[in-house]
Amino acid sequence: MSELPIKDRMKIPRHHMIEQDAKQRTANFKEVNLGYTKEMALAEAMRCIQCKNPPCVAGCPVFVKIPEFIRKLETGDLAEAATILKMDNTLPAVCGRVCPQEEQCERVCTLGKKGEAVAVGYLERFVADWLRDYGKETAPAPVKSGKKVAIVGSGPAGLSCAGDLLRMGHAVTVFEALHEIGGVLMYGIPEFRLPKAIVQAEVEALRKAGVEFVTDYVIGLTETVDELLQKFAAVFVGVGAGLPYFLNIPGEQLVGVYSANEFLTRVNLMKAYEFPKCDTPVFEVKGKQVAVFGGGNTAMDAVRTSCRLGAARAMIIYRRTEKELPARIEEVKHAKEEGIEFIFLAAPVEFTGHDNGWLKSVTVQKMELGEPDASGRRKPVPIPGALETIPLDAAIIAIGNGSNPIISKTTPDLKVNKWGNILVDEKSMKSSKKGVFAGGDIVTGGATVILAMGAGRKAAQAIDEYLKKPEIWS
Numbered sequence: 077m078s079e080l081p082i083k084d085r086m087k088i089p090r091h092h093m094i095e096q097d098a099k100q101r102t103a104n105f106k107e108v109n110l111g112y113t114k115e116m117a118l119a120e121a122m123r124c125i126q127c128k129n130p131p132c133v134a135g136c137p138v139f140v141k142i143p144e145f146i147r148k149l150e151t152g153d154l155a156e157a158a159t160i161l162k163m164d165n166t167l168p169a170v171c172g173r174v175c176p177q178e179e180q181c182e183r184v185c186t187l188g189k190k191g192e193a194v195a196v197g198y199l200e201r202f203v204a205d206w207l208r209d210y211g212k213e214t215a216p217a218p219v220k221s222g223k224k225v226a227i228v229g230s231g232p233a234g235l236s237c238a239g240d241l242l243r244m245g246h247a248v249t250v251f252e253a254l255h256e257i258g259g260v261l262m263y264g265i266p267e268f269r270l271p272k273a274i275v276q277a278e279v280e281a282l283r284k285a286g287v288e289f290v291t292d293y294v295i296g297l298t299e300t301v302d303e304l305l306q307k308f309a310a311v312f313v314g315v316g317a318g319l320p321y322f323l324n325i326p327g328e329q330l331v332g333v334y335s336a337n338e339f340l341t342r343v344n345l346m347k348a349y350e351f352p353k354c355d356t357p358v359f360e361v362k363g364k365q366v367a368v369f370g371g372g373n374t375a376m377d378a379v380r381t382s383c384r385l386g387a388a389r390a391m392i393i394y395r396r397t398e399k400e401l402p403a404r405i406e407e408v409k410h411a412k413e414e415g416i417e418f419i420f421l422a423a424p425v426e427f428t429g430h431d432n433g434w435l436k437s438v439t440v441q442k443m444e445l446g447e448p449d450a451s452g453r454r455k456p457v458p459i460p461g462a463l464e465t466i467p468l469d470a471a472i473i474a475i476g477n478g479s480n481p482i483i484s485k486t487t488p489d490l491k492v493n494k495w496g497n498i499l500v501d502e503k504s505m506k507s508s509k510k511g512v513f514a515g516g517d518i519v520t521g522g523a524t525v526i527l528a529m530g531a532g533r534k535a536a537q538a539i540d541e542y543l544k545k546p547e548i549w550s
Contacts, residue, residue, distance in 0.1 A: 085124070093112070105266065107267070111198075121199060149199060161207075169201060169278055173274070251295050257276075265344065296485070310543060330427055368382070368474055376404075500514050505534050515531030
């Protein structure tokens with residue numbers, strides 16, 4: 077660390093990410109954020125004042141040693157910075173791109189009290205990308221425990237749990253229902269926000285380290301959790317929340333109405349944007365009018381994808397105001413730059429169709445904000461008689477997801493709540509079934525990548541303790 081005084085560090089302005097030009101990027105699926113140069117990263121690292129009790133670490137769900145890796149980066153020791161980062165984060169190149177740092181580590185950064193926080197996410201991305209392109213993993217080989225653990229689901233919770241368990245010396249096999257490893261990272265997040273090559277590189281690092289991956293294997297159908305427990309000492313369930321919610325309004329069965337899950341899976345995992353080069357098509361939106369219903373990151377992903385597929389009018393229809401949008405500020409900013417239209421304080425009440433069964437329009441109820449609801453956000457209230465009909469060719473429903481019941485229905489002694497989420501002890505992530513642990517969206521409902529990873533890490537620690545003394549666990 078250089079001897080630059082704290083007061084001088086605090087005068088350095090935050091270095092903002094280089095981006096693709098908005099007009100250019102709407103015509104391609106290449107990554108929007110282009111990353112830091114080495115000079116930018118080193119200069120941004122100098123802004124960190126190395127707090128004695130760093131609040132950023134406590135603000136990180138996986139407790140990355142943020143000041144330590146930044147200190148090494150500042151001195152130019154990128155290899156050591158990467159080693160420190162990987163100690164706690166199995167997927168740093170992913171997290172550096174999609175995690176809401178502004179709500180976590182950066183939100184509590186000391187510099188943010190009087191100015192702009194240190195760009196932790198950008199620095200994490202820079203170090204992780206350097207490791208992938210120029211470095212190599214240096215973690216020492218652990219002592220083998222002789223115990224085998226099954227991970228169900230290869231999303232962020234499962235991959236994080238697998239990485240930690242492997243470092244603890246356990247043999248790990250990850251079972252994935254789809255044909256690609258990565259879960260929501262592969263099927264849910266678009267290429268322009270998270271290139272699939274980045275996910276595949278992170279997965280390959282785990283594979284080289286010793287994690288076994290099994291694809292096209294649906295636990296609950298191909299094999300049950302009980303059958304896994306006959307071959308593995310413990311099971312972690314991290315299958316996410318992949319069952320889409322719908323609006324339950326008239327006309328939702330019309331052709332042209334998608335769930336965001338189906339739409340994004342077709343485009344992201346199956347590369348429908350390259351049809352007919354790739355086999356899976358998607359509704360032809362070029363020159364058409366498309367509306368996405370919802371205000372979260374998934375809604376932003378869907379509407380920005382529609383824009384890139386050539387929609388003449390791509391809209392977000394949301395029943396609250398911009399202030400209540402749950403999507404990341406950066407995603408909303410990018411959407412606006414790309415020409416996305418936002419229609420606020422409007423709730424869909426009916427889809428209408430042509431005689432051939434294709435979508436024709438949506439009728440929305442105009443709203444105003446009333447008192448806060450259970451989430452703390454002001455509840456939207458209908459304005460009597462205020463209805464509007466909007467012509468539409470395609471509608472994408474992005475209002476959230478629930479749990480897939482396959483595992484719970486085939487594991488009757490695994491307790492779930494009324495929404496189908498697996499019930500666990502919050503400290504250990506252990507379920508009602510001995511030897512079975514769970515974490516991520518299957519427990520919490522839809523949340524962020526990093527929160528799922530935090531749950532995976534917590535479960536790995538508990539599984540390690542369970543494997544050492546299973547007799548004391550109920």
